[in-house]
Amino acid sequence: MPDPWDPRQYDRFRTERAQPFRDLLALVQPRPGMRVVDLGCGTGDMTLELHRELGARETLGIDDSASMLAKVPRAEGLRFEQLDIAKFAPAEPFDLAFSNAALHWVPDHPSLLRRLTRALRPGGQLAIQMPMNDDHPSHQTAFELARSPEFRRLLHGFERRAELLEPAQYSSWLHKLGFVRQQVRLQIYAHLLESREQVIEWVRGALLTDYQKRLAPADWERFLRRYRELLLPQLDDERPFLYTYPRILIWGELP
Numbered sequence: 001m002p003d004p005w006d007p008r009q010y011d012r013f014r015t016e017r018a019q020p021f022r023d024l025l026a027l028v029q030p031r032p033g034m035r036v037v038d039l040g041c042g043t044g045d046m047t048l049e050l051h052r053e054l055g056a057r058e059t060l061g062i063d064d065s066a067s068m069l070a071k072v073p074r075a076e077g078l079r080f081e082q083l084d085i086a087k088f089a090p091a092e093p094f095d096l097a098f099s100n101a102a103l104h105w106v107p108d109h110p111s112l113l114r115r116l117t118r119a120l121r122p123g124g125q126l127a128i129q130m131p132m133n134d135d136h137p138s139h140q141t142a143f144e145l146a147r148s149p150e151f152r153r154l155l156h157g158f159e160r161r162a163e164l165l166e167p168a169q170y171s172s173w174l175h176k177l178g179f180v181r182q183q184v185r186l187q188i189y190a191h192l193l194e195s196r197e198q199v200i201e202w203v204r205g206a207l208l209t210d211y212q213k214r215l216a217p218a219d220w221e222r223f224l225r226r227y228r229e230l231l232l233p234q235l236d237d238e239r240p241f242l243y244t245y246p247r248i249l250i251w252g253e254l255p
Contacts, residue, residue, distance in 0.1 A: 027251035040102020044072035093121035104130040104162035179252030196235040
């Protein structure tokens, strides 16, 4: 399948997308000479910030999108690798496994958390942020459209839904995996966009990419046009438009 990720589209809301990253980074306990992995690093700009803020000895950014990795930043101790984050299985352990807005794309979170825990050395930390906005009309409309007779056939029954559970479940998993300290919270981010039309541009840079790559260009344009027709009447025509966006933030530390 072609790579639908467009760094320019994703970065249209760079400031809004950066705040959850910084809130997650604030949970991390810096240690001297850390070895860090950033899973789902995107364009790498925030990976560079992570690397510098922690003063890490080595930071590895991983993403499976060639277009996102096309112009990654350079710095001493910073490197990038194109890889499906679901297949991440390092030969050497890390001090921190960090992931900002990426692991909701990966299924089977119990197995995923076990794999990430095995990738950490004693005293290692896990820091994860994932969107939990599937109940918003911006997401529900995409699901409903994917299930419609016309697009269900073209998508071969595909429907993108994040396999997320309640924050308390993640807290329980961290405890069972041996994390002795943890913070798990659901946070609502209140993004002020220019208008309700900007919600479409936001979702085009994330959720809708999985539909785009499965549809022929003409079918994708029809999907997007129909999505717009269905979504906008559900949103208040206000300027600025308040786009509420829940996210789960997870941090844990091993003994």
